Amino acid sequence: MPPKVLIPDLCHLIPDVRTRCGLRFRIHVKNFSNAASVHGKGDTQYTGAGILARFAFDETQAAPLYLDASIRSGKVKTDFSGNLYDGFGRAAAYNAKSTYVSAHVGAGYVINLTEQSKLDIYGQ
Numbered sequence: 306m307p308p309k310v311l312i313p314d315l316c317h318l319i320p321d322v323r324t325r326c327g328l329r330f331r332i333h334v335k336n337f338s339n340a341a342s343v344h345g346k347g348d349t350q351y352t353g354a355g356i357l358a359r360f361a362f363d364e365t366q367a368a369p370l371y372l373d374a375s376i377r378s379g380k381v382k383t384d385f386s387g388n389l390y391d392g393f394g395r396a397a398a399y400n401a402k403s404t405y406v407s408a409h410v411g412a413g414y415v416i417n418l419t420e421q422s423k424l425d426i427y428g429q
Contacts (some may be wrong), residue, residue, distance in 0.1 A: 329355040329377065345387025345397070353379020353405070369415045376408040 331353045338346035355377025362370055382402045389397040413427035 324361070325359045327357050329357060329375075331379065345385055345389070347383060347385035349381075349383045351379055351381040353377055371413050371415070372411065373413075374408070374410045376406075378404070378406045380404050 331351070333349075333351050335349045336346070337349070338344075355375055357373070357375035359371060359373040380402065381404075382400075384398075384400040386396060386398040391397075409429055411427060411429040413425055416424040416426070418424055
């Protein structure tokens with residue numbers, strides 16, 4: 306029994322359109338501290354994944370018009386504590402978590418200037 310595909314095959318969704326597809330994963334962990342008059346320390350972590358694709362409207366990928374798109378999602382966590390106090394004697398501190406989702410769509414047009422140079426006009 307073949308394995309189930311969890312991600313749709315973007316590279317073959319549109320007939321007669323040459324596509325390039327990819328997956329993206331990101332993990333980042335950072336500890337920080339400062340040594341100014343207000344001392345503090347904290348952690349930042351984010352993890353995420355996404356799908357990206359580029360669509361060229363010619364089998365040879367030499368067509369001047371292309372589209373690209375991506376969607377990504379992940380989680381961000383950060384915390385901080387320091388020696389800055391309010392009027393009630395509470396130290397400055399926070400712990401924040403959030404989920405993010407973002408996407409983009411772009412279009413480009415390639416103009417051949419000479420055999421060795423091209424101008425790629427792109428907008429998102």
